[in-house]
Amino acid sequence: MSPISVEELYIFHRIDREVFFRLVIRLARNPAQSLLVMAFWLWIESIKYPKFITKLVGLSDPLINTFANEAVTGLRCLEMEYDDTPESGGGLPLTTILMQEEISLQFFRQKRFTIIVGIRCVLNKICARIFTDILQYLLGSANTSTSISYPSHYRPLVVPGFPHPLFGTFTIPPINFEELDLFDPRIWITMHGYDDGATDDDKTMFLTFSRGFPVTKEEVWHLFTRIYGDCIKFLNMGNGNINDQVLFATMVLNNVEIVDRILNGMHVAKFRLNGKHIWARKYERRDYI
Template identity: 25%
Template sequence: MACPLFSAFMENPSSSATAVVTREEFHTFHKIDRTVFTRLVYTLSRDVDQSFLAMGFLMMLEQFGYAPDLIASLCSVPDTVLDALANEVSVCINLLFNHHFASTVLAANNDANTILPLLLRITKGRFTLTLINANREIFCTSLTNNWNDFCVRAFEDICEKVRKFNREKLMALEREKYFEELRNLRLGCLQQLSPNRNVQNVTVAYPLPPPPVGEEGNTGAAARMLSEEERAARAAAEERTVFLTFSKGYPISEEEVRVYIIRRFGDVIGTIEMQQVEGEQPLFAKLVLKPSFASMMEEIVSAKGKNKFTINGKHVWARKYVRKNMFAASSSTHV
């Protein structure tokens, strides 16, 4: 929701010196925002980071007066409408943060009705492609402020729960696939050992390897049984993978990387795999671009194949991922 009332409360001289707003009070104030965000990430299974930005964008529409009480009204709309609106918001965010995408869309579409029909109806025709392009800097600043000042604190706990839920769901799917492969392997062995007998009456005793455990469990027999299609898909993913290295002594989190990349290049991130270390800072990470944004590789790593970013005062080097880099990075010196 728009936050002038809350800001005024925080700035009130008679209360700000002594009153501290707890997390529970803040969550209560943003209950409607949290309800809509929960629908986006749970009911509609939309990307967490994309939904995070979408909420900041909807708050901005309220704050600038384009759609007063917008978020409250979204609590009662059908899921299909909310999903369609979130798609339009995603387009707007890409227009704001991705100059190449903006120039392509604006050149190909003179009529915003074909791209933002819901937003045009909600804002009574005022929020157009031309308006977005003309006020890019103002909107980007407002969206960034909403992200930092409200969204992080209002949705952080929900984000963590969703990410944990998604990790557990992925692990369950990988475990199910693993056991299915083992069942097929066992059936194949039985058929080879006794082609003329009823397979169900044959017992072959041999130990099964343990199932995958944790996020690194996709190894061993299951990994060796990758199909040609899976190997090709993995190779294709590596073609859109950026290898990031961090300066030792300047720890940086996955969330910091996500926020920076999304702000600068748009919603291009498929996955981020930080180096797994115990009690030490990660020194490298793999950032896999979404398939639809594979063409952004050169823009991110630059034409020279290596680029330098400064994220919250910390240097990050980016280059195109090559498999050998994963092994070299763990022994190299980071500057």
């Protein structure tokens, strides 16, 4: 098979590139924020709503701007504390119309960690490759024309606004045809969940138990597999205290979607097993510092 060129990659993603160009050039929106909006739209296409961006491209710039504002409203919910996240179902009325299915701010709350991992993966696997020349022109190119060209390489370019507190780093690498894996299906095929971008930290729950009510590893394993099926990758019970009772555990799940299913939009989920309480929340590394 002959090598696939970057130009062919751009052609394949021409509609995504046109919408991004309109966001950052014609509408002069913030580049980092626009990358997150595009990553969200690409991710949402991959899980349930194909051709969403294709529908956007035929709209006027003011309408695309409104859709971008709705996406930003949703993305900001991911950064909010749980108590501050709106409980109402509203927030994205035009997006709901275009998708022909309701998508509310509750969607961002209930699928918080799945969305974060998905956007992070899309940013680095897709956006970093298909928007390179547009970002180079916007942020660092010496070219003063309004056209977008396809040079064979670019100098490294960091987008202001990254690293992001939720989505991490996003740095445009120099393109090297030997290093750029154009056969990676993730830059061509959109219908997948991007869970391969999740680390073990992304899929880890922190469990706590009540003092005086010992919980065994077998009980924890049985509880969660009974409710969520074969969901546990591994389970580490914490060190015992004075009475050798384990008071906490870390549970690494098979995929990040189970994290959202367990929490169901809450900061802490509460379970009861054999008269004992188990509390589950998302693991954060600082818990062990």
